[in-house]
Amino acid sequence: MVLLACAGHVALNGAVQSKTIAGREVVNVSDISNHLGMKMRWVERGERISLANQWTRIDIGSKERHILINNVRISLGRPVLAYRNQLYIDTLDWHFTLLPVITPQQFKPSKPGPIRTIVIDPGHGGKDPGAVNKQMGLQEKSLTFDVSKRIQQHLTRAGFRVVLTRENDTFIALEDRTVIANRHKADLFLSIHFNSHADGSAQGVETFAFTLINHPSTARSSTVKSDRLHAQANRHDPWNALLGYHIQNRLIRGLSERDRGLKRARFTVLRDIRCPAALIELGFVSHPETARKLKNANYRNQLAQNVAQGVIDYSARIQAIR
Numbered sequence: 001m002v003l004l005a006c007a008g009h010v011a012l013n014g015a016v017q018s019k020t021i022a023g024r025e026v027v028n029v030s031d032i033s034n035h036l037g038m039k040m041r042w043v044e045r046g047e048r049i050s051l052a053n054q055w056t057r058i059d060i061g062s063k064e065r066h067i068l069i070n071n072v073r074i075s076l077g078r079p080v081l082a083y084r085n086q087l088y089i090d091t092l093d094w095h096f097t098l099l100p101v102i103t104p105q106q107f108k109p110s111k112p113g114p115i116r117t118i119v120i121d122p123g124h125g126g127k128d129p130g131a132v133n134k135q136m137g138l139q140e141k142s143l144t145f146d147v148s149k150r151i152q153q154h155l156t157r158a159g160f161r162v163v164l165t166r167e168n169d170t171f172i173a174l175e176d177r178t179v180i181a182n183r184h185k186a187d188l189f190l191s192i193h194f195n196s197h198a199d200g201s202a203q204g205v206e207t208f209a210f211t212l213i214n215h216p217s218t219a220r221s222s223t224v225k226s227d228r229l230h231a232q233a234n235r236h237d238p239w240n241a242l243l244g245y246h247i248q249n250r251l252i253r254g255l256s257e258r259d260r261g262l263k264r265a266r267f268t269v270l271r272d273i274r275c276p277a278a279l280i281e282l283g284f285v286s287h288p289e290t291a292r293k294l295k296n297a298n299y300r301n302q303l304a305q306n307v308a309q310g311v312i313d314y315s316a317r318i319q320a321i322r
C-alpha cells in the first residue's frame with residue numbers, strides 16, 4: 001500500500017498487477033506489454049526484451065538500472081529483476097516513469113494547466129563560477145547565462161512568458177531560486193548547468209527529474225532514511241518524467257552528444273518547486289572537444305534550440321490530453 005500513499009491524487013491502474021518478489025514490489029514486463037498493446041519480443045531469452053508498437057519502442061535488460069524508450073536512456077530507481085524466465089520492473093518505476101512517458105492520458109486528473117510562464121534558472125553566478133576550464137577560458141556561470149538567454153528567446157518566440165532567476169552575474173542561493181520561480185507562478189521550471197569531471201574523457205548530456213519517494217537517486221544504489229520523505233516536487237512525479245524525457249530526447253536527437261540519460265536526483269532547486277521541473281546538464285567543460293564546441297555561439301544556440309523544442313514537445317503532449 002506504499003504506492004497508494006505516494007500516488008495520492010493519482011488513481012492506480014488496475015490492469016497491471018503488482019507482485020511481491022524477493023521483497024520487491026514489481027510488475028511483469030509481459031503484463032505491461034498486454035496493457036499497453038505493445039508487441040513483446042525476447043531479444044535474448046530470459047535476459048532482454050523489446051516492446052514495440054507503431055509509435056514507441058522500449059528496450060529492457062535484466063539487472064540494468066535503466067531502460068531505453070525510443071532509444072532515450074531512462075534511469076530507473078531499481079534494477080530490472082529477472083525471475084523464473086520473466087523480467088520485472090519496479091512498480092514505482094512502471095507507474096511514475098514509464099506510464100507517464102508512454103500514455104500521459106492515464107494521469108488526466110492531475111494534468112497541469114496550460115503552460116504560460118516558464119522560469120529558467122541559469123546555474124551559479126557571482127562568487128560561484130561553477131565548473132571551470134581555465135585553459136579554454138570557460139566558466140559554467142557564463143555558459144548557463146548565455147544558453148538560458150537563448151532558450152528564453154526561442155520560447156518567447158513560441159508564445160511563452162519567460163523569466164530568468166538572474167539577469168546578471170550575481171550569486172543566488174539555491175533555495176532562493178525556487179522562491180523566485182514560485183513567486184512568478186511558474187508553470188514550468190528549468191535549471192541550466194554544465195558538468196565537469198576530473199577524468200577529461202567524461203562527456204554527454206543528461207537531464208534530471210526529482211527522485212520518486214522511496215527510491216534512491218541515480219548516483220546511489222540504496223535508499224537512506226530521508227528518501228522516504230515527501231517533497232513538494234513529488235506532486236508532479238508523472239509530469240517531471242514526461243518533461244525530462246522530452247528534453248533529453250531532443251538533446252540526443254538534435255546533437256550528436258552521448259546520451260547520459262534522464263536521471264534522478266533530489267536537487268534543492270527541484271525539491272520545493274510548485275510546478276513540473278527539470279535540471280539539465282548540457283555537457284562537460286572538462287571534455288576537450290566539448291569545450292571547443294562551447295566556445296562557438298552557433299553550438300550554444302543549438303543547445304538552446306533543442307531544450308526549447310523539448311519544452312514545446314512536452315507542452316503539446318499536455319495539451320493533447322482531453
Ligand SMILES: [Zn+2]
Nearest residue numbers: 123130193194
Ligand atoms: Zn552546475
